């Protein structure tokens with residue numbers, strides 16, 4: 266047992282968390298988020314789906330209209346003074362001073378933290394700058410920073426102290442592919458060190474590889490959450506049959522005859538959800554009916570398939 270509660274308690278738990286803005290818009294609609302300890306939780310959803318508002322509510326920066334938040338076993342916002350020092354956050358628009366250097370900005374932020382010892386400050390700042398690759402640019406003024414450098418500095422601020430939980434809102438925003446890889450590596454490193462990380466993105470491909478868990482937001486609702494495997498399993502396994510163009514209609518009839526539904530010609534292949542049908546049966550039926558089988562593939566559902574099905578929207582695969 267630790268001061269934060271039993272280890273089995275999730276790092277983040279919300280119940281019925283809701284935000285209705287004065288405009289009447291419901292940005293977050295009764296979400297029950299569960300981020301297990303030690304997870305790297307990919308908080309995914311298209312732009313405007315409510316991810317930022319949720320993260321701001323987790324941190325107590327926006328007050329919920331309804332529902333509750335627990336961070337590391339403590340209720341928010343009441344538990345904030347105790348729990349927030351253990352939580353590092355990267356949220357939009359961090360309060361950096363435009364005319365100060367990156368180092369001076371971190372010095373200011375570190376000095377605000379009453380629990381941080383001034384003696385070890387330079388060492389902490391050097392380490393944080395180093396971790397995000399800003400050592401060489403530490404003397405540059407914030408206003409001269411590119412968007413990507415600003416993101417890195419935001420991450421450095423979140424990492425000034427060891428953290429048990431990191432809430433990172435779109436940390437790859439504005440980064441080039443190399444920077445994106447570095448952020449992924451950093452997330453992995455933080456998780457390996459025992460931290461729980463929640464990382465939001467509208468670009469599945471950018472964070473998919475590092476996530477153990479995924480939550481999918483759309484229009485303020487949390488449509489699915491679980492381990493990556495659990496989420497992918499909710500998708501549809503497809504059989505895809507390749508044959509000559511003049512035999513595609515024939516193949517489609519064979520598949521329909523086997524009881525497969527939603528058979529369609531998709532470019533060069535005839536595809537259908539496999540349902541409970543064994544793939545050998547499909548192969549035998551196609552060949553047995555005189556079709557020249559050029560290829561046959563079983564396509565397992567990917568996270569992206571599930572996302573598209575749940576939200577009706579696609580991810581940009583590349584920036």
Ligand SMILES: Nc1ncnc2c1ncn2[C@@H]1O[C@H](COP(=O)(O)OP(=O)(O)OP(=O)(O)O)[C@@H](O)[C@H]1O
Nearest residue numbers: 286288290292311312313314315316317318319467
């Ligand atoms: N202060 C506010 N007042 C009114 N509406 C708001 C406010 N902040 C956000 N919204 C609206 O709430 C919805 C959710 O926004 P939010 O920023 O949480 O989404 P998001 O998933 O983080 O999107 P993005 O990836 O673009 O940041 C949007 O329609 C947005 O316009």
